[in-house]
Amino acid sequence: MNPHLEVDASENGEPNGLTEVLNGHVAEHTERSRGLVEESSAASIHHVGHKFDDILQLKQGCYVDFPAIKISELMKLNSLGNSSTQSLFSTVNKILDESIERKTGDLSHRVAFLLKNVVQEIERRISAQAENFQNQNNLYKAREQKYQSRLRVLETLTIGTTEENEVVMNQLQQIKIEKSKIEEKKKLEEQDVIRLMKETDQNNIQILALKQELELAKRTYDKHCLQLETQAKETKVELEKLMDLECLLTDSRKKVKELEALSASKSMRWKKKELSYKSFMDSQFESLQGLRLASESIKQDVLKTQRIYLEEFNHLGVKLKGLIDAAENYHMVLAENRKLYNEVQDLKGNIRVYCRIRPFLPGQSRKQTTIEYIGENGELVVVNPSKQGKDSHRLFKFNKVFGPTATQEEVFLDTQPLIRSVLDGYNVCIFAYGQTGSGKTYTMTGPNVSTKEDWGVNYRALNDLFHISQSRKNSIKYEVGVQMVEIYNELVRDLLSSDSSQKSWDLEYCPTKWVSRS
Numbered sequence: 001m002n003p004h005l006e007v008d009a010s011e012n013g014e015p016n017g018l019t020e021v022l023n024g025h026v027a028e029h030t031e032r033s034r035g036l037v038e039e040s041s042a043a044s045i046h047h048v049g050h051k052f053d054d055i056l057q058l059k060q061g062c063y064v065d066f067p068a069i070k071i072s073e074l075m076k077l078n079s080l081g082n083s084s085t086q087s088l089f090s091t092v093n094k095i096l097d098e099s100i101e102r103k104t105g106d107l108s109h110r111v112a113f114l115l116k117n118v119v120q121e122i123e124r125r126i127s128a129q130a131e132n133f134q135n136q137n138n139l140y141k142a143r144e145q146k147y148q149s150r151l152r153v154l155e156t157l158t159i160g161t162t163e164e165n166e167v168v169m170n171q172l173q174q175i176k177i178e179k180s181k182i183e184e185k186k187k188l189e190e191q192d193v194i195r196l197m198k199e200t201d202q203n204n205i206q207i208l209a210l211k212q213e214l215e216l217a218k219r220t221y222d223k224h225c226l227q228l229e230t231q232a233k234e235t236k237v238e239l240e241k242l243m244d245l246e247c248l249l250t251d252s253r254k255k256v257k258e259l260e261a262l263s264a265s266k267s268m269r270w271k272k273k274e275l276s277y278k279s280f281m282d283s284q285f286e287s288l289q290g291l292r293l294a295s296e297s298i299k300q301d302v303l304k305t306q307r308i309y310l311e312e313f314n315h316l317g318v319k320l321k322g323l324i325d326a327a328e329n330y331h332m333v334l335a336e337n338r339k340l341y342n343e344v345q346d347l348k349g350n351i352r353v354y355c356r357i358r359p360f361l362p363g364q365s366r367k368q369t370t371i372e373y374i375g376e377n378g379e380l381v382v383v384n385p386s387k388q389g390k391d392s393h394r395l396f397k398f399n400k401v402f403g404p405t406a407t408q409e410e411v412f413l414d415t416q417p418l419i420r421s422v423l424d425g426y427n428v429c430i431f432a433y434g435q436t437g438s439g440k441t442y443t444m445t446g447p448n449v450s451t452k453e454d455w456g457v458n459y460r461a462l463n464d465l466f467h468i469s470q471s472r473k474n475s476i477k478y479e480v481g482v483q484m485v486e487i488y489n490e491l492v493r494d495l496l497s498s499d500s501s502q503k504s505w506d507l508e509y510c511p512t513k514w515v516s517r518s
């Protein structure tokens with residue numbers, strides 16, 4: 001397709017719709033070819049057209065006077081076919097206007113030839129364009145038929161499509177409704193999602209807080225567990241105690257029952273007693289009445305007795321005065337008595353020697369005794385079987401001789417007065433003398449100190465001294481000291497001293513006068 005046709009049609013300013021439609025179709029069908037033609041020919045046409053126009057411009061206003069060389073040059077160039085239709089028309093118009101202005105009516109042969117060629121070129125172009133239009137018209141008609149058949153097909157399709165459309169529309173409507181519902185649901189769900197998100201956030205915060213609480217609770221739980229374990233142990237111990245207590249409780253319940261039974265029987269007894277006490281009280285009340293009467297008489301008697309008592313009390317006062325006088329003389333009498341007592345002891349002798357004959361020990365023969373006679377006044381006759389005559393019998397004289405049957409108390413009774421003079425300020429010494437196994441310890445200490453009958457002189461003497469000092473405590477205060485010594489191989493041993501170096505003294509350096517009574 002010639003691109004200039006459409007350019008010319010638009011340039012000529014044809015305002016009808018056909019031109020526009022044609023131009024549209026031409027443009028539609030020649031879109032691809034147009035680009036190629038325009039690109040390939042535009043440069044040469046433009047160049048040649050411009051050359052033609054330049055030549056014409058140079059001689060503007062004097063076409064008539066164009067020299068033959070220029071006209072032949074224009075013709076040679078064959079630039080008419082390449083020049084635009086508008087420029088061709090303007091050239092024709094200018095040539096004709098110039099010819100009219102000159103009023104000569106004459107045109108040169110060369111100009112007329114040029115004019116003719118230009119007009120022929122224009123005619124050729126118009127006829128080509130008409131032919132082109134015709135072809136295009138045919139083409140459009142064919143296309144119109146084709147489109148109309150397609151239109152019919154489309155109409156039938158449209159009818160079918162309309163029904164389908166209705167169905168689809170209905171479906172679409174339903175879908176829209178469902179969509180709106182879904183959207184509402186979606187909105188609600190979105191709101192729910194937002195709410196859930198918030199709740200999730202809150203829950204996360206709560207979970208964190210709960211985790212922390214859980215951690216804390218776990219720690220406290222662990223601690224609590226430990227505490228509970230210790231408590232459980234303690235409780236176990238307490239439970240065991242409780243079990244014991246329960247046993248005790250059952251026992252006590254039994255006892256309570258027994259006690260209840262006992263208390264019931266006692267209560268019965270008490271009731272009986274109450275009755276008996278009531279009767280007793282009644283009788284007592286009666287007797288009380290009698291007692292009141294008796295008390296009245298006793299009162300009278302007491303008053304009488306009081307009077308007698310006062311009289312006797314006065315009498316007693318007189319007597320007591322005499323007793324006080326007598327008591328004042330008591331110490332004097334006592335001192336005199338003591339003096340007399342000690343004088344008696346002196347008369348008996350400051351140094352007294354007693355002899356005690358122990359019985360035979362188990363296993364000893366009774367036939368081998370050397371004791372011939374024991375006198376009442378201290379005589380003792382001893383037999384010596386190895387000698388004859390006078391020398392076979394020897395008489396010994398003691399203050400007193402105690403035979404084998406003499407008891408510990410009998411031996412003590414003779415020494416007791418001497419011991420009591422200690423309380424009057426005299427020094428007294430009692431000692432036992434004899435060979436080994438003769439009975440010194442038996443006499444002085446006793447065989448068995450746990451029984452009072454077996455006590456020897458020492459225990460009995462101390463007991464007597466303490467007894468007397470106790471009886472005289474209101475008038476005299478005594479201080480008692482004890483010294484126990486042993487003389488063995490002429491050495492005196494203090495038996496109460498704990499110092500072993502001080503335990504024995506030589507007889508000359510004895511610290512106390514323990515051998516004589518002064």
Ligand SMILES: Nc1ncnc2c1ncn2[C@@H]1O[C@H](COP(=O)(O)OP(=O)(O)OP(=O)(O)O)[C@@H](O)[C@H]1O
Pocket residue numbers: 357358359361404434435436437438439440441442443447
């Ligand atoms: N009067 C008595 N009656 C019964 N038995 C006695 C009597 N005197 C001594 N005996 C017994 O004789 C034994 C010897 O007595 P005891 O030990 O008193 O003698 P002793 O002189 O103290 O001896 P020693 O010097 O060796 O200590 C003891 O078994 C004692 O019980």
